[in-house]
Amino acid sequence: MKEKNIIIPDHEVAISTKDMAVYYGEKKALHETRLSFPKYRITALIGASGSAKSTFLRSLNRMNDKVARVTGEINFEGININSSKVNVNELRRRIGMVFQQPNPFAKSIYDNITYALKYQGIKDKQTLDQIVEESLRGAALWDEVKDNLDKSALALSGGQQQRLCIARAIAVKPEILLLDEPASALDPISTAKLEETLMKLRENYTMIMVTHNMQQAARTSDYTAFFHLGEVYEYDHTSNIFQNPQVELTLNYVEGRFG
């Protein structure tokens, strides 16, 4: 069964897992997976609650270090990053993440975006201004906030906050962007706007997105992986998953018979 999980897309691979499994204490939450994610594409991870798709996602940039034990390999830039030798801070700079709940810092919009940049040593005001504008444009937020960059980020609406989080994440120029149900806390209009943003970002970023929303997965993603109870059942082009799934379970799920 595992063999059929692997697809080698006709694209350059950005990141891939090899027999990666995750344990919470003694409990095995995610069984060995082998997935490779194509560069500059959006891959959706779908599955019911408890299917370990978020666990999988968070393992990719080692956000699970403190809470779980991850075995197997994660290959990125030609090395296995699931190793204690890897500098996780550097890794996370290259593999950014956007979370379920918008989580802007209690700082101004401008500072939210520049905080990590300044930490990396970028001090030049002009460069910073330029990156702020680029990132906000990239996250389709620029027009809404350009006159209020000093305003507290917490004063923004939920949808704006989430796009700010995306802008913040892309400001440090990661190669991969992990999105953990980024639209689940948003209203339909904000969701639409967010999806639009993601489509645009695809030109420059590899994105892996966990979502509960079938339509969203169908609309935005190029590839889709279906998770169920800690295992990957199917991974294919999104169109195949939704129109012609190979596994019955996948069909039942995408047609909404459980979930």
Next chain:
Amino acid sequence: MKNSKRHYLWISLITIMTAGLLSACQQNKNSITAVGSTALQPLVEEAAYAYGNKHGVTINVQGGGSGTGLSQVAEGSVAIGDSDLFVEQKQGIPANKLVDHRVAVVGIVPVVNPGVGVKNLSMDQLRAIFAGKITNWKEVGGKNQSVLLIHRGQGSGTRFTFEQDVMGKTSVAPGQEQDSNGSVQKIVKATPGAISYLAFAYANQPGLQKLQIDHVVPTKTNVTTNEWKIWSYEHMYTNKNKHSKLTEQFLQYLQTPAVQQDLIAKLGYISIHDMKVVKDIDGNVTPLKKGLGK
């Protein structure tokens, strides 16, 4: 940038603190400390202030009790230890290491709540009261009110002197113990039937009845001639092995008229120069020929 600024702040702060600690280790010549007896504290404090102002030096004066003062001067951690007692009267201090400087005399007077209706007692009556043999004021001509004894704390200089000069070998009956002059004042004033004893300076309060003993009035003059028998020296001890010029000069200043005549009178002590008798460690009193030696 912001960060490095903060670092400087911290570094400078730590520097100041360590420097402060270091400077303490070699406490400079311009400052000495006197610690000990709370009874002597007001006098030394005022004198230290006057002397310090005049000569641009600092003399720190601390209370803490005679025991504290003697311990610390014996250990050499302070320059002067103030004490209400002879060092030999305290256990556990190497007396041969210390030098005695007597700076003043304190008279001690029995005080009662005015309600008891007694203004004079004989020495024997006083002793019997504190020994617990007389328990009602009517036995000494006062009202029908039971006697309430209020002692000073064990180890207090005032208590030691009172028991040496009044009780002799008789031991006192148990009673309340108050550790400070202030509490004694307040309690005697407020409690019917209460009797205690205070240094003269603390006894001049409305609501406190000072007692005469054998019709001798508790006055300074009577103390100087030992007609009033309850009194003690106030001592300032220095350590033989630790000499400091400032200490010496300050002790000399305490013997000058500015202190012995003006300050001492103002604060209710009795000048050591006025004494016409000497009392030894065991409480024996002998007349003195003119000119008190050291």
Next chain:
Amino acid sequence: MENDVQKQLTSPSKATRENIRGKALTFIIASLIIVLTVAVIGFIAIKGITTFTKDGVNLWDFLTKSNWNPGSIKDGKPEVGAAPMILGSFLVTLLAAVIATPFSLAIGIYMSEYASKKTNKLLRPVLELFTGVPSVVYGFLGLVIIVPMMRTIFGGTGFGILPGAIVLFVMIFPTITSMVVDALTAVPVSYRQAALALGATQWQSIYKIVLRAATPGILTAVIFGMARAFGEALAVQMVIGNSVLMPTSLVSPTATLTSQLTSQIGNTIMGSIQNDALWSLALVLLIMSLFFNLLVKMIARKRKI
């Protein structure tokens, strides 16, 4: 062959160094606190034990005899019977807790169940203010108001355990109350709603549900208050009477561990038996505060089960 990216990914950066430094710094500070606490306990214990090891006092005598006269030697042993002080400390503490608890509960229930948000906003700071009133001030008030009151009611001197307990009550009551309020507000609203939905009156829901659920928290609060009362020094000293006598009634002068300690330590010479005996009193205080701590721990453990 490693490329640049791989090199960056596998070599330590500024962040790595910061992590190590940050963790080390906070760990050192945390260890410092351990050292400090152990030092306090160790020093007091060593000083306090001297009475028994060096001066040859029998521990049992120390705890049960009532003659406190460390200077004088009787039958070859110094007289250090600390029973009156130990008993005095316990009595004032218990009595203070007994008076304070009903009032704390009343205010706690009022604030968590009856009062409006506005009233709470007013009451809280007032309570906090009273934890900030210096003990000296309370002692002073006790001396000029409560002691004379006791004297007119009960006769005698007016000093003793009762006035001490009353002063302590005023001192510990805000501490207990604010912890009780926390315990009561921590009971989920759904509990109350469930009770009310079943037709219980508000009082029934408070009495049968809320108070039961909050019992461990309330107990912790009371013990906390008692620990504070046990260790309070200056205020008690001013109203307790300071005579080392077994208390014969609630208004007979006696002494507590702290009152004896504060009033005598300055008069004694380091290393003498009088001084050692006082450090033994301090040790008793320390052991008691450890005991109160243990009690709180045990309650907390029970709550988890």
Next chain:
Amino acid sequence: MDAKKVDRIAKRVIQTMVLMIVVLLVLILGYILVTGLSQTKLDFIFKISKAAQAGGGIRDQLFNSLYLLVLALLISVPLSLGAGIYLAEYAPDNWFTRMLKTLIEILSSLPSIVVGLFAYLVLVIKFQIGFSIIAGAMALTFFNLPLLTSNIENAFRNLPDSQREAGLALGLSQWKMIKGILLPRIVPSIITAVILSSGRIFGEAAALIYTSGQSAPILNYANWNPFSPDSPLNIMRPAETLAVHIWKLNSEGLTPDADAISAAASAVLIIVVLLFNISAHYFGEKLEQKLTAKR
């Protein structure tokens, strides 16, 4: 009796008890303020204290209290920040952490007189620092440390994990994340905790009698050299604080107006504590508002 009646009676009883306590508190406060402020002219705040004559003030004592407070906070805030951060962010669940927590609880329940005597024995006598502000500040640190540490720990714990993840996911080091993202958010809680503990420090006397001492050398406020003995900034000088002064006036006061001064000093003390409390709430709320900035 039916349940409704019991309900009404219970409510009435509780209300009565609350009223009794409120009246009691108001009486205590009123008594202190009225007796304190009616007998003395307010300018006694700016006068030096006198050992034996009437008309003394509390200028130096007030300054000492404040300076001691500042020093104690300078020592205890960084320490409790470090310990609080360790407990909330780093500490693994092991014996060391459990011991640390237990010891902090023990430290918080130590009687102040015991701490004072320890500080006296170790700092004043063994290390020969002498009666000094710094010895007093260190003694006060013992009280402050456990309270502030647990306040700070709780403040950190109350922050949502999403903030930590946000910082870490950007490649910040954990330390930078704590310092730059979490710390600013708990500043209001820290300030409130610090101000409230200041009130307690301000009124503490038992621990200071044998550490910072019972006498206040006359200070020369023009002398800013922290090494000179009469400089107010010198940390090695003995310093009687306001609370100790009140205690001493009551126990050894020689001045004829000792009662009046002690009552007035008590009133001043209470007012200062009151100001601390009010400002704690005010600043806490203001900062909270500013940070969350719901405009």
